[in-house]
Amino acid sequence: MAHYEISVIPGDGIGPEVVQAARAVLDQGMESFGYSLGYTDYDFSADLYRRTGRKITEEDMDEIGKTDAVLFGAMGLPDVRDPEGLELGAQVEMRAHYKLFASLRPARLFAGVNSAVKAKNVDMLVIRETSEGMFAGLHDEHAPSNNEATDRMTITRATSEKLFDVAFEQARARKKRGTPGRVTLLHKSNALRSNVLLEKVFDEVAARHSDIESNKFYIDAGAMYMVTDPGRFDVIVSENIFGDITSEIAAGLIGGLGLAPSADVSAQHGVFQPSHGSAPDIAGAGVANPIAMILSAAMMLDWLGQKNGDGQLIAAARGINAAVEQVLASGPQPTDLGGTASAQEVTEAVLDAVRSIAHVPAAVKA
Numbered sequence: 001m002a003h004y005e006i007s008v009i010p011g012d013g014i015g016p017e018v019v020q021a022a023r024a025v026l027d028q029g030m031e032s033f034g035y036s037l038g039y040t041d042y043d044f045s046a047d048l049y050r051r052t053g054r055k056i057t058e059e060d061m062d063e064i065g066k067t068d069a070v071l072f073g074a075m076g077l078p079d080v081r082d083p084e085g086l087e088l089g090a091q092v093e094m095r096a097h098y099k100l101f102a103s104l105r106p107a108r109l110f111a112g113v114n115s116a117v118k119a120k121n122v123d124m125l126v127i128r129e130t131s132e133g134m135f136a137g138l139h140d141e142h143a144p145s146n147n148e149a150t151d152r153m154t155i156t157r158a159t160s161e162k163l164f165d166v167a168f169e170q171a172r173a174r175k176k177r178g179t180p181g182r183v184t185l186l187h188k189s190n191a192l193r194s195n196v197l198l199e200k201v202f203d204e205v206a207a208r209h210s211d212i213e214s215n216k217f218y219i220d221a222g223a224m225y226m227v228t229d230p231g232r233f234d235v236i237v238s239e240n241i242f243g244d245i246t247s248e249i250a251a252g253l254i255g256g257l258g259l260a261p262s263a264d265v266s267a268q269h270g271v272f273q274p275s276h277g278s279a280p281d282i283a284g285a286g287v288a289n290p291i292a293m294i295l296s297a298a299m300m301l302d303w304l305g306q307k308n309g310d311g312q313l314i315a316a317a318r319g320i321n322a323a324v325e326q327v328l329a330s331g332p333q334p335t336d337l338g339g340t341a342s343a344q345e346v347t348e349a350v351l352d353a354v355r356s357i358a359h360v361p362a363a364v365k366a
């Protein structure tokens, strides 16, 4: 049985609560599906920074980068800021350190969950670029001023080509389970020079993947279509800030942030975390929906499985997804979806479902 080492960073607020739930599901998965994970815990958080001034360093990230994947809860507290006034989040530093350029954010409307829009079929993957775009100037030298402040949008051909290749590969992989096989670029090439290049590179990469459909919308129109006609989208790809906003629109369509997983990846490294933040307003109340984190852990198993050709991990990821599907269809429902179940009750129900799914004979599962 193959063994994988996982670095775990629970972080702040509800981060540790949802990570505990995901760990319980991963542990049950080891028993039920037969894979082996070892964990190393790291206590990096905004809270640690506030207490001791300690932040994640390049050396820490080198050490963490030797493990197979990172499971990350949520980091940042509204009142803990760095000297520039920005919220603290090791996820941003890890994206830069590991050169993670694509954040994969699936959004699927599960049976049993009400969408805020009139949508029957939402099954999309938003891919947000995370290394340049509107955040390219984050580390630019600048003189702090009360009168003027500038950010910068930069698009490079090299990153865009890699990003679009990931988008078409994902669309191809998803097509095998019945999605249309279509990549949509959301951009603003009518007003931003950087996006003229983005669109040009997209057209070139699309031509190399002619088995997959492609289309494009301006981000403003695309945002409207996501709400009025979400069924038309399969894989959506966009630059950093448009992708950030788009993925939260997608989360809104499928019941909210409590159901929205994400994976920040390059070919070598992967950091898996829910799309939501540390939610300090509900931290400690025992009501955080653990499903986004559990689905992120399943994405980690799938990514490790695809990367290492390990079918057992891929099957386990599928099993955990099916368990979540079962719990959302039949309850108990977490409070953010209008139910009354605690995080603990939802987690227990997912664990029961994993156990029952793993005991279905392989022929039936297929």
Ligand code: ATP
Residues within 6 Å of the ligand: 014, 075, 076, 257, 258, 275, 276, 277, 278, 279, 280, 281, 282, 287, 288, 289, 290, 292, 336
């Ligand atoms: P960030 O900028 O770090 O992503 P944010 O400011 O967007 O964070 P979140 O922490 O994601 O905010 O929370 C936004 C809202 O969603 C809050 O009201 C929070 O309680 C709710 N929320 C987020 N995650 C969950 C969850 N897992 N379960 C229930 N409610 C959640």
